[in-house]
């Protein structure tokens with residue numbers, strides 16, 4: 001088994017203590033952090049999602065896998081971040097109200113920081129007002145929202161509507177993402193950008209800053 005397959009397997013087993021050293025091993029072997037993330041950690045989490053969907057495993061297993069994934073992300077984080085580069089702009093991010101999934105959102109935050117954005121991370125289960133109040137008070141140029149549930153993605157429109165109602169539409173851009181979200185949905189709710197993954201979120205954020 002390759003080290004990346006071993007990382008994926010350890011995530012699937014929910015074995016955080018094994019994920020951390022394996023991730024270190026992959027880094028030491030010179031495998032690019034993005035590849036470790038995609039072919040190791042995210043690959044494992046994708047299997048977990050599939051098994052959970054067909055009721056082969058249950059919530060505690062998913063939580064263990066998520067914890068194991070974080071153990072790997074902790075090792076990769078310093079490599080995905082770059083210090084001392086001038087800010088490209090301020091981004092307020094969070095998972096929308098009712099949504100506790102935060103792994104993807106955290107990855108987006110790490111990648112944005114690594115690319116030179118100043119990131120204010122509001123965490124998960126964030127109310128529409130909190131997104132807009134924070135962006136307004138902090139002079140942020142972008143609000144980035146994440147949703148993993150079909151039931152919570154509708155909340156994204158509340159934020160777009162609130163930004164519009166406060167007359168902030170020209171100064172605050174809105175980017176959305178998360179597994180059930182699509183470019184078409186983003187257009188429908190009036191968001192400015194949709195990003196499929198954390199790397200494209202950086203490209204979209206750069207484009208939004210002009």
Ligand code: B1M
Nearest residue numbers: 049053100101102103104144146149150177178179197198
């Ligand atoms: Co939940 N869950 N979960 N879960 N969970 C999903 C999303 C689900 C698809 C599983 C399934 O059925 N196969 C399903 C949703 C079904 C649906 O709505 N259609 C589901 C469900 C049903 C639930 C509960 C309702 C289960 C229950 O209680 N019965 C419950 C809801 C809790 C809540 O939020 N209120 C629940 C709970 C949980 C845990 C707490 C156990 C745990 C979350 C732990 C945590 O996040 N701290 C969990 C997990 C881990 C998952 C799966 C298995 C993995 C999600 C993940 O972290 N993926 C997930 C199945 C799946 O997605 N395959 C599932 C890895 C992550 C890197 O990917 O988040 O997609 P992702 O992020 C990507 C992109 O989407 C994108 O970039 C990221 C990096 O590439 N992206 C953005 C994300 N946000 C972005 C924002 C951007 C741009 C790009 O701009 C701002």
